[in-house]
Amino acid sequence: MTMNIETKQQHVEATMRLAPVIPVVIIEDAKHAVPMARALVAGGIPAIEVTLRTPAALDAIRAIAAEVEGAVVGVGTVLTASDLQAAERAGARFAVSPGMSPKLLAAADDSTLPLLPGIATASEAMALFERGYRHLKFFPAVPAGGAKLLGAWASPLPQIRFCPTGGISLATAKDFLSLSNVLCVGGSWLTPGDKLNAGDWxxxxxxxxxxxxxRA
Incomplete structure (x- = not known):
């Protein structure tokens, strides 16, 4: 059974409000998925975006969904309808895309998986708002204009809330989180490859x- 866009957007908003950061994870070895997710949840970060950039991604999502209490695992780098379908079968609870396309949006309409689509311009944000999307990923955040650009959108696009992702670090996250139209940021710094490979949970x-x- 598919949910309507408003119900899906409520799910996306709830996920974005779980913590100030959604980690963007590139996982090379699925056996790292469960201890990594447990470490993130223990540290107060329950929403986890596992990107479809490696062959291990779907197995990682499946393992986290099945074994990690408190984790809300999502799928990132969603480009096609088949990506959405595979992630849904694996147990993902939300999906994130770097941009938008007519075919992907049509697939999202038919999927039960709530989508956080990516945009980089005001025109893209308006086009998605017309379709009922009130929560968007701003990507790539720093190269596309950073906190100044997002802050400039707050007045003309007051109904839209963002998760900026791309080029953000612990040091710069507060620049974005201080904005009225930002609910959380996406960041890859929480799960660096060296710590994953070393098992430094x-x-x-x-x-x-x-x-x-x-957030404190």
């Missing part, structure tokens, strides 16, 4: 704690 938990404290 305590280190990842500490990075998660620092990110969770951004």
């Amino acid at each position: 305590a280190g990842i938990e500490q990075l998660a704690r620092e990110a969770a404290a951004l």
Whole structure:
């Protein structure tokens, strides 16, 4: 059964409000997925975006969905209808795309998976707002104009809330989170490849704690 766009948007908003940062994860080895997700949840970061950039991604999503209590696992780098369908079968609870296309939006209409689509311009934001999307990913955030651009959109696009992603660090996240139209940011700094490969789950938990404290 498909949900209507407004119900899906409510799910997206709830996910965006879980913590100030949604980690954007590139996972090379599915066996790292469960301990990584447990470390993130323990550090106060429950929503996790596993990107479809490696062959291990769907297995990682499946494992986190099945085994990690408190985790809200989503799928990132969604480009096609088949990406959406595969992620839904794997147990993803939300989907994120770097941009938008007519075919992907049509597939999202037919899917139960709530979509957070990416935009980089005011015109793209308006086009998605016309379709009922009130929550959008701003990508790539820093190269596309950063916090100044998003802040400039707050007045003419007051109904839209953003998750800026791309080029953001712990040090710069507050520049975005201080904006009235930003609910959270996406960041890859919480799960760096060296810590994943070394199995440094305590280190990842500490990075998660620092990110969770951004809201304080």
